Amino acid sequence: MHTLNADLHCHSSVSDGTLSPEDVAARAKANGVQLWALTDHDEVSGQQRARAAAAALQLPYLTGTEVSVTFAGETVHIVGLGFDADDSALTEGLRRTRGGRELRAREMAAGLARVGIQGSYEGALKYVGNPELISRTHFARHLVETGVCRDTQEVFRKYLTEGKPGYVEHRWATLPDAVGWITGAGGIAVVAHPGRYKFSANEEYALFSQFKDLGGRGVEVVTGSHTPHDFVKYAKLAQEFGLLASRGSDFHSPTESHTDLGTLPPLPGELSPVWEALQDRVWR
Structure with a gap:
């Protein structure tokens, strides 16, 4: 199962990607992805299209979203996987989060x-x-x-960026909001690309401790913005906190993204993949 080419983090034109959900599905399939989730920012309106496109390609699919959270003065992203995309608390929460944009x-x-x-x-x-x-x-x-x-x-x-003329801070959802919406809708909450946050060791520990206490269950270990050093670091952190490991390219665009769909290395073997806990939520 570790060698499964799962890509559980990417974006379409429904949020800030450049391709339609259908085109992202086709690219994922062409690149050998074996389990796919579309995780648009604070939005689930592309889920039906993504699921239909995946079904037409015989590509197993998990519902997904990426929720923007303010934590310790930083924007942190929490990916939700395998939830009911029609859940009213989730869709209303995401609508309020988007409303500030x-x-x-x-x-x-x-x-x-x-x-x-x-x-x-x-x-x-x-x-x-x-x-x-x-x-x-x-x-x-x-x-x-x-x-x-x-x-x-x-x-x-x-x-x-901060201090520059076009920068305006935005207050996103809270960590309890994001984890609560995802788990309440039957999904699993995952900390996205933790290597990107500018946290001190203590702040990072606080993030993961609170996340776990709230019912968060996963962390992205292998993702487009992580270095090989990050893969090792967050594999250890997943074990330390007893978290499931996720994998996703964070693909946005053929011309802008460093990492294409389906091209990441596999998860380190000692970890428990998040998709093993979501088998009954996969659309085939």
Whole structure:
């Protein structure tokens, strides 16, 4: 089971990816993925399409989402897998979390306008269509398209990180919210890409302790933004906390993502894969 090519973290145009759920499914299948989950940010409206596309390709599927959480002043992502996508507490909670995005985006645009970049809100909206799902990534694509920056990395560096003109903090869901919504809907909550958070050792320990106490059950060990050192570190942490191990590319776009769907190394052998606990939730 460890060698199963599961990709349980990726994005479509329903949030900040560039491909439709159908195209992500096709790419996953073409790349040899054997179990797939689409995990759009704070959104489950693409789940039916993803599931239907996966079924047509005979690709086993788990429902997924990636919930944005504020913890110790940082944005942390909690992936939910194998839940009921129609659960009302989950869908309403995600709707409230998304609701803060439009206001934040307008504040970001105002900040960019103050340094001479006009029309960025409307420009960013062209890439997403839904103001509830607008994110920094959409602003970045607009600023590259209009020649303000060479690539999205440059946009983030100059304009969209803390202390820069277009940065606006957003208060997301709490950790109890996110874990509660996912587990309440029958799913498993997983800490996404922990190697990306700028936590001290104590803060990281607090995150995992609280997560486990709240009923969180998994951690991404092998993911697109992790180094081989991170694979080892979070494999040990999974064992220390008794957590299931997950694996996902965090794929967003063929041109922007470093890691393509289905191309990650397998999970280290001593771990318990999250998908073994979700066998009865897989759509085949």
